[in-house]
Amino acid sequence: MAALENAVVLVTGGGRGLGRAHCLELAAQGAAVVVNDPGVGRDGDGGGAGPAADVVAEIKAAGGNAVPHTGSVTSWTDAADMVRTAVSTFGTLTGVVNNAGILRDEMITSATEQAWDAVIAVHLKGTFAVTRHACDFWRAQAKAGRQIDAHIVNTVSGAGLWGNIGQSAYSAAKAGIAGLTAVTALEMRRYGVAVNAISPLALTRMSAQFFSDRGSDPALDPACASPVVAWLQSAESSWLTGQILRIDGGKLSRVDGYTEAPHHYPAADGARLQYGEIGQAVSWLWGTAPRGLAGPLPVR
Structure with missing residues (x-):
């Protein structure tokens, strides 16, 4: 029996980079996957169904089960529809991986309201919106007497934990996600939901400029983080909640909060x-x- 044979996991930003790697690993471990990706560019502009559809095709070609979703995490109704899609297609939802993100880097003295709002909307609001609708589903299930063993994996960053020049909006959003992880873990534990976050070092289209001197480093392969994500979606991890795990190639570290x-x-x-x-x-x-x-x- 595969580790995630009965799991149904929604992955936002699942069409490229880290999200794609997570989707493929989750499917390889037996999960049915809702691959959400509106196909936007690195800065959030544009869009298209291609990335989500391509990952679904990869999963199905390997014998897995997946369905695409092209809504935006910044839309309250789209976030709700992601949860509905999982339930209507696969009968339930057991996990969420909040991975969607964009970048619009600016120094604080030249930062614009538009860029700030766009980054906060995708990272922080998007994580909250999807989390809220998924938690509402699980809470209702628990109150109806069903046994819940659900998992949320959020995505933070070293920029959110320790800061980074030129990334005021991104860092603030990621720090906010760390706080949201802690609060959601506290509130949802009673309903059988474990909530954790990962802080992965990976070479993607979003991070390429920061790793220009390490472009061929296998430690930066986005797939290095995905087994951790899959484990955090398993029943084996249900005891762990409210935590952040840092992934640097083959190294796994615990990140402690403010002390x-x-x-x-x-x-x-x-x-x-x-x-x-x-x-x-x-x-x-x-x-x-x-x-x-x-x-x-x-x-x-």
Whole structure:
């Protein structure tokens, strides 16, 4: 029995790059796949049914089962229709891979409202819209007494975790997806839904400019991330939720969220920090001392 034999997974942005690799791996593991891709360019312009249809053809040629969907994740009604398509075609939906994305890189001083809105709409709103409709389906199923073992895999990025020059909108969107992953995991655990994210390093049309010196590096093959995605869609992973996994070629790492450093600087009066001691406090927290002091201050 294949690992995902009874799974039905919706993959957004499934026509190219990472999404295509995920679709092929999911199908190879036995899942039926809804391949969503409106066929737009790297910047979100244009469109066409070709990419989604091509991946569906690949899956079927290999003996798998798949159906195309060309709606946009930025459309509330299209997102709802993706879920309906899975259920009407395959009888259910067991998982979502939120992978759709575009790039419109601009420095913060030249960033435009239009570019910002477009990037946020695809990455952040799109992830939310598809997630919301899928979760609504699973919640209704759970309330009807059905046993749910569902999985969401979101896509974040090093740019969202640590920032990147020229990518204010993309980084903000990916950071937002990390937060959305944590919240959805907390809210949906009671209904049997595990929610995690991946942060993959991969050479795609979106990332080509950043890896121009590593174009032939097999570690950047988008398919390197796909077995992790498939595992996160399996019952074996259901215990794990609210987490981010970093994938760099053959290396898998755990990404921890924001944590409070172990040391703290107490107020002089023990109750409230005064303006005059903030500089001293911050310098101590970062391991340096304000000018005029011999060294880091001791903890009171």
